[in-house]
Amino acid sequence: MWKGCAGMDVDYTHGYSCQETDRLHDQASVLTDLLHFDTLFPSGHLVLEAGCGVGSQTRILSRRNPNTRFVAVDISRASVDQAQQCARSLDLKNVRFQVQDINSLSFRSRSFDHVFICFVLEHMADPVKTLVELRRVLKDGGTLTAIEGDHGSAFFHPDSDAARKAIGCKVRIQAEAGGNADIGRQLYPLMVKAGFRDPFVTPRMVHANGGRPDLLEGFTLKTFTAMIEGVKDRAVSGNLIDEKLFDQGIRDLIRTTEPGGTFCYTFFKAQAIR
Amino acid sequence: MWKGCAGMDVDYTHGYSCQETDRLHDQASVLTDLLHFDTLFPSGHLVLEAGCGVGSQTRILSRRNPNTRFVAVDISRASVDQAQQCARSLDLKNVRFQVQDINSLSFRSRSFDHVFICFVLEHMADPVKTLVELRRVLKDGGTLTAIEGDHGSAFFHPDSDAARKAIGCKVRIQAEAGGNADIGRQLYPLMVKAGFRDPFVTPRMVHANGGRPDLLEGFTLKTFTAMIEGVKDRAVSGNLIDEKLFDQGIRDLIRTTEPGGTFCYTFFKAQAIR
Numbered sequence: 001m002w003k004g005c006a007g008m009d010v011d012y013t014h015g016y017s018c019q020e021t022d023r024l025h026d027q028a029s030v031l032t033d034l035l036h037f038d039t040l041f042p043s044g045h046l047v048l049e050a051g052c053g054v055g056s057q058t059r060i061l062s063r064r065n066p067n068t069r070f071v072a073v074d075i076s077r078a079s080v081d082q083a084q085q086c087a088r089s090l091d092l093k094n095v096r097f098q099v100q101d102i103n104s105l106s107f108r109s110r111s112f113d114h115v116f117i118c119f120v121l122e123h124m125a126d127p128v129k130t131l132v133e134l135r136r137v138l139k140d141g142g143t144l145t146a147i148e149g150d151h152g153s154a155f156f157h158p159d160s161d162a163a164r165k166a167i168g169c170k171v172r173i174q175a176e177a178g179g180n181a182d183i184g185r186q187l188y189p190l191m192v193k194a195g196f197r198d199p200f201v202t203p204r205m206v207h208a209n210g211g212r213p214d215l216l217e218g219f220t221l222k223t224f225t226a227m228i229e230g231v232k233d234r235a236v237s238g239n240l241i242d243e244k245l246f247d248q249g250i251r252d253l254i255r256t257t258e259p260g261g262t263f264c265y266t267f268f269k270a271q272a273i274r
Numbered sequence: 275m276w277k278g279c280a281g282m283d284v285d286y287t288h289g290y291s292c293q294e295t296d297r298l299h300d301q302a303s304v305l306t307d308l309l310h311f312d313t314l315f316p317s318g319h320l321v322l323e324a325g326c327g328v329g330s331q332t333r334i335l336s337r338r339n340p341n342t343r344f345v346a347v348d349i350s351r352a353s354v355d356q357a358q359q360c361a362r363s364l365d366l367k368n369v370r371f372q373v374q375d376i377n378s379l380s381f382r383s384r385s386f387d388h389v390f391i392c393f394v395l396e397h398m399a400d401p402v403k404t405l406v407e408l409r410r411v412l413k414d415g416g417t418l419t420a421i422e423g424d425h426g427s428a429f430f431h432p433d434s435d436a437a438r439k440a441i442g443c444k445v446r447i448q449a450e451a452g453g454n455a456d457i458g459r460q461l462y463p464l465m466v467k468a469g470f471r472d473p474f475v476t477p478r479m480v481h482a483n484g485g486r487p488d489l490l491e492g493f494t495l496k497t498f499t500a501m502i503e504g505v506k507d508r509a510v511s512g513n514l515i516d517e518k519l520f521d522q523g524i525r526d527l528i529r530t531t532e533p534g535g536t537f538c539y540t541f542f543k544a545q546a547i548r
């Protein structure tokens with residue numbers, strides 16, 4: 001789960017208002033640019049956002065494509081309500097929201113010009129099944145755009161076995177929940193298996209170093225390290241790792257944001273045609 | 275050591291002519307573009323290529339910058355002789371060659387407009403010392419361009435512990451020889467330590483998948499996997515790894531080039547100012 005960065009999922013229940021969250025996202029615009037500089041859809045086209053959550057990506061889609069019509073769906077009524085409320089308060093006029101299971105959509109086949117899905121396939125037990133269903137609702141010649149991270153893509157200086165083991169806990173916990181935190185590298189074969197034509201995958205690396213204090217703070221520390229730290233209790237109570245080793249891993253990740261340190265993480269963006 | 279791809283070092287003693295090697299390089303032009311699309315120097319400027327080896331990069335520099343003057347140096351007389359012979363046969367008119375130790379150059383301080391160094395720092399026992407010497411011969415305001423790989427950046431699908439251990443053997447063997455095969459991620463702090471101003475580092479990822487059979491064959495198989503396979507004898511005889519596990523690692527790397535597989539590797543390109 002990506003929180004608080006580049007329009008990644010944000011939990012509004014912790015006292016954030018939409019506007020406050022929006023302001024925070026603006027600070028992460030570097031990452032938004034990296035992932036979304038080419039998320040552009042033609043005027044008048046109809047786009048399905050599959051798995052919109054509380055609408056973190058929806059805001060970006062809507063604003064970058066003011067003349068495109070979006071239908072944003074999520075399986076969670078609570079998330080859709082939040083997303084809708086937020087879109088209203090930000091005056092996003094080109095988005096409708098619906099509660100829908102993206103593995104079994106109520107839309108007729110060939111309804112949409114494009115489908116967009118971001119940070120969702122990593123949580124699906126059978127991502128090919130999901131992609132097949134998304135392909136069904138695409139018009140012939142329509143495109144799917146998918147963005148996913150890949151925790152196994154993380155590497156850093158100074159290197160640290162403890163940090164890699166702490167990251168590994170997050171990967172295992174997500175796998176036990178039926179997901180795949182290393183899914184980014186698999187986007188091409190997943191698209192092929194789901195029947196898409198001509199998938200095209202581009203890696204988008206975040207490379208944080210002393211020349212990019214914004215990324216060291218906003219991405220390495222407050223996004224990635226915070227996310228890994230978030231599984232500590234489950235990792236330790238589940239005997240996946242010794243508490244001291246986990247804590248060392250977190251300290252070593254923090255160390256990569258200090259002078260002389262560097263950090264690399266890769267997102268993957270795929271486009272493919274029905 | 276990078277062989278046979280994107281103008282990486284090639285051993286001419288195995289029956290290749292310069293022209294034949296040149297033809298092979300053309301096939302790897304995707305990688306050349308990835309690393310060199312922005313390796314451009316102004317007309318009339320004087321550029322030092324530090325550690326030219328047998329001239330694999332020199333050819334690219336010379337052709338992309340026909341109105342720039344290059345001085346290409348290497349510590350090995352044999353390499354310089356080959357590079358010179360090759361440059362002559364390819365009619366490269368804007369390069370002079372010299373035998374020089376890049377840790378102790380005979381040039382006066384502030385002699386060059388730019389310095390270029392590629393796949394060399396990974397072999398230096400003290401890369402900061404090398405960079406300090408290169409900075410010395412740069413004019414005030416002159417730039418250094420450095421390109422390095424990073425073996426720890428490799429990840430792939432299907433993932434394989436054996437493959438990662440085989441790659442680790444290459445990293446250890448290079449470390450025992452005084453080098454650092456994971457140096458790419460460190461370019462920023464190394465530049466800072468050497469006294470350079472405003473280093474700017476961009477990652478350049480090779481992402482091979484079924485849509486890029488040229489990269490699966492030319493990079494994953496014939497370049498990266500062949501390079502790892504090249505340390506097998508030393509790795510096994512040095513007891514770094516069990517032979518069966520190493521062989522399994524190589525098979526698993528080959529597996530990433532078959533249907534459903536993917537492979538990622540990142541080069542880093544740094545530019546900094548004296």
